[in-house]
Amino acid sequence: MSASPVETQKPAKITVKGLRKSFGANEVLKGIDVEIGEGEVVCVIGPSGSGKSTLLRCLNKLEEISAGQVVVDGFDVTDPKIDINEVRRHVGMVFQHFNLFPHMSVAENIMLAPVELKKATKVEARAQAMKLLDRVGLKEKADARPASLSGGQKQRVAIARALAMNPGIMLFDEATSALDPEMVGEVLQVIRDLAAEGMTMVLVTHEMGFAKEIGDRVIFMDAGVVCESGRPDELFGNPQQERTKEFLSKVL
């Protein structure tokens, strides 16, 4: 199915085998096989409705999985006996619409999981939140309400929140799609820094230039299957599949 061989020298952090997902009679994922190594940055591209967001949401089981197997950080999330909350602490997720908690301050958004899951006291969590905010350049907004932030600032807070449980994997679901163009850069910079630190990341994105720059690998999805997958320079420079060529000619 995939055009070029998948190269994963490092041990697999995420393994997806024969993943299928249906919403009622509508099958959105029609058998996906993907392996992602530790520290690898994988960008998922494709036309809307191709199933790329659904694939991402299956990785931390925000969607029920219809068939197949998904193993994340050593946890088989398709095992009905698995504690999915435990798995999710290892997987940070960033959403298109930020989904910050509006009734909490910026710092409280970040502190919620560590405090509620008893991983830190309030004081420790606050100190960690300040560190994370510093990392995304928003230390001075710690006590602001999300409503008072710009879109780019909100998304940077959302990234800091997702990092609060020290996840080994980060998932980005069209993290810059809802942003005004001038704010895309600041969010991409944060993601770029994470990549440089060696974080394993899966990004569903429409930013082709960014995918080319940051991705160790790019996956092109269409109609619920992985159509083509390979190194960015290969996939963008010399696509093998007709569907890939057609898509790239429209977006590039």
Add this chain to the structure above:
Amino acid sequence: MGMFLVFGGAGAAMAAPTDNGVEGKTFVIGTDTTFAPFEFRENGELTGIDMDLVRAIGEAEGFEVEIRSLGFNAALQALTSNQVDGVIAGMSITDERKQVYDFSEPYFESGIQMAVAKNDDTIKGYEDLKGKTVVAKTGSEGEAYAKSIAGQYGFTVKSLDQSATMYESVKSGSAVAVFDDYPVLAYGVAQNNGLKTVTDKVPGGSYGFAVNKGKNTALLAAFNDGLAKLKADGDYQEILDKYLANPTAAQPTTFLDLLAKSFPALMSGLKNTLLVTIISFAVAMAIGLLAGFMKISHNIVLRGIATTFVNIFRGTPLLLWAFMFYFGLPQLTGQPINIWVAGVLTLSLNSGAYVAEIVRGGIQSVDPGQLEASRSLGLGYGKSMQKVVVPQAFKMMTPSLINQLIIMLKDSSLLLAIGFAELLYQGQQIYAANFRVTETLLIVGVIYFVAVMALTKLANYADRRFNK
């Protein structure tokens, strides 16, 4: 529901073999609210021939009396359901009633009279009633008599629950005459109730004290014994004279006088209104939160239970449940129920159904992305609801909940039907004795209005304070 019954402690003392079987005991006696001069309130205190009599007999026989002023029909239902031990309510002894109750010796010989509005010169006798409507009290001797001659004279009988309402009907012209027991009419006329009597009294029934058939035989015997004693030493005649020979008790003359006299009773009514509302609302919130969450549950059984609960209590009148809990439940369980428990059950289950819908709507109005974000952090469903979804839902629910609280405050007035001493009930008690219906209702209305306004302000303040 069953657990509430444990607290239902009203009434029904058991007869135990002592001297006369009643000494040292306390009996709960039900009575009418509005049957002056037999029972009425003066300055907040229950008084009247029946009250003086039963208290004097209690004293003579060595038992305590706890009066429940319920209204005539409610008192009889309470007796049937053993909510009270006995009833004294200017009640005529009839063959029908003897089927279900045991009566004492008659303590008063009554009779029926007809009265019309003071300024009405057209109705002078029964023959002037053709084609007209008259009023009488539900289940009373007056009603029976009026119905017995209604066909002969061609008039219609409309039954009402209270003397004061009957008199108002005649004064306002919705009926032309009232049939009532003569001492009651005489007392009302003397109080300037705006009526005059136009026919001779028809010798009628005798009043008796009643207990449930086969129950409280010792109490009944003690009543007869005490009555004989009072008659022998002249106390009985003294009580009758106090109310019938010179029935011009000190009634308020001016509006301010009325206000001053009725204020203490109305304030105690307001206190009960507020208390029952607050308790019921707290319970309704608990019920509503539970049922609201059940309604959004993925479990079809839980969802079904909650939906059924909501449909039942939204689909039936509040008043029906008040009767059901206070009169029906005790007959099913054989356990008397405290009126506060019945009142709180009625209000909170009714309101709980509405709160459930408010909760469901509030939670469903929160962006699903909020729950997803919280779950993606590794927080469980319950934690996510508690920390993320419910606080936001609550903020959206607050205006509807305040609205529900205010509806409940006003709806609590319906509990007067089971004799719960709330604000409007106290108002009824007052105008039943002094016949100043409009002014009393006006005062009650203003108190309700002020209470609702104060509550609204308070709730809005709390909303701003906690939901900023």
